[in-house]
Amino acid sequence: DSDTVCDIDDLCPGFDDLLDVDADAVPNGCDQCDGDDATGDTDADAVCDDIDQCDGDDATGDTDADGVCDDIDVCPLDNPDDTDADGVCDSDDLCAGGDDTVDTDNDGTPDACDACPLDNPDDTDADGVCDTDDLCPGFDDNADSDTDTVPNGCDLCTGDDATGDTDADGLCDDRDQCDATVGEVDTDADGVCDSDDICMGNDATGDTDADGVCDDIDVCPGFDDGLDADLDGTPDDCDDCPIDALDDCQDCDSISWSLGTYTTEQLVTSYPQTWTAEGWFRATGALSSTIGGVFGLPAIEICGGGTDWHLILKADGTVTVGNWPNPAVHTSMNDYGSSWTAGVWTHYAIQYDNGNGTLYVDGVLAASYTGLPNANPSCEWYIGNRRGSGQSHAEGDLSSLSFSDVVRYPTNFTPTSKLADDGNTVFLFEFDEGSGTLASDTANATTMDVTGFDWLTTGPECLP
Secondary structure, eight states: OOSSSOGGGOSSTTSOTTOOTTOSSSOGGGOOSBSOGGGOOTTOSSBOTTTOOSBSOGGGOOTTOSSBOGGGOSSTTOSSSOTTOSSSOGGGOSSTTSOTTOOTTOSSSOGGGOSSTTOSSSOTTOSSSOGGGOSSTTSOTTOOTTOSSSOGGGOSSBSOGGGOOTTOSSBOTTTOOSOGGGTOOOTTOSSSOGGGOSSBSOGGGOOTTOSSBOGGGOSSTTSOTTOOTTOSSSOGGGOSSTTOTTSSOOOOOEEEEOTTOEEEEOOOSSOOSEEEEEEEEEEOSOOSSSEEEEEESSOTTTOTTSOEEEEEEETTSBEEEEEEEETTEEEEOOOOSOBOOTTOOEEEEEEEETTEEEEEETTEEEEEESSOOOOOTTOOEEEEOOEETTEEOOOEEEEEEEEESSOOOSSOOOOOSSOOOSTTEEEEEOOOOOSSSEEEBTTTOOEEEOTTOEEEOSGGGSOO
């Protein structure tokens, strides 16, 4: 075989003895397997057992390194293959540790891992109770206010349903102390008939404020829960906005006047050296003269020889304050371009500070002046459309009017519909009576005659 090995010594006649790739002393031509032929090739994959990596065809590999080649491995991706011996490889097992082949309700979840192995779907009403065990389908079995083992959703009455509800008042007979069939009622369901009930609620808690509402359900402790002027469910004494059901304290009440309707009142008997007169006014009619005053401190026609103040809405659309040191002299503050618009609620604040005056319109400084005399305490306020002397006050609506013995606004501010009512308030009229001929001063209990005025109480009359 020309392999330079004499025939008598030739290990592999007919082949080259010098070629032995696996160095096992068996020439390639006579080699049975890759490796030590003496170890054999049990799995007949041409890889001798001494270097064989896995049982099977080494060429396919052993992905899961479990000693079984992929070509004969039942679970080539798993080592071990099937931990729970359910015939499903671990990587595909839906229920590790349980038998994937057992799914009684055929919902795709093996019984061993199914919260409700007999139900498909498991828990229709999502209350944590399997449908086959659900006491009240469609409702929460865990909600049982009267602890009678009947969930609220299927409960006929409060108490033991088995005893019935003879008078159909929602209270089971075992707890019902009042027979509605003969006119007895237990409105608060506390087991005490109304005729014998001390208060609405749990009588055992008492009724400290004697308002007929037991302490356990008292909305406004210490005050009368029965007083709720705006019917918003919050008693007046605990209501930030007792006459406003929306609880945004938006003021929807005002008085209104047309031509010729006005009232005169001496609201201030002594003017301090600092004061603020403010209110919410809405002009509704055209001015009948070049100057129209909305409210005065006081009106010019009253104070012969006195010192008068009043707000002026000028025909050119600007706003200022008129001040008369005497009947023959008229001085106006500087106009800063502020304007008024008919039909629009506007907050005006006139202030006096030791000879200096300011006018704020909707919280913005509109005019200022120096060297002004104070108002004459003997004069009266004119509210409404007083006519005469060649000029007329404007027609309009007034939602609130206040006088304070302090300068409330040293700088620009955001006005609120609820004016301040505190120790500096001399008077405050909110015009929330809604009817009658008198408006009350909420600060000091005086009144204003509003005979002939109209009352506005709802809807578009509300302030911004």
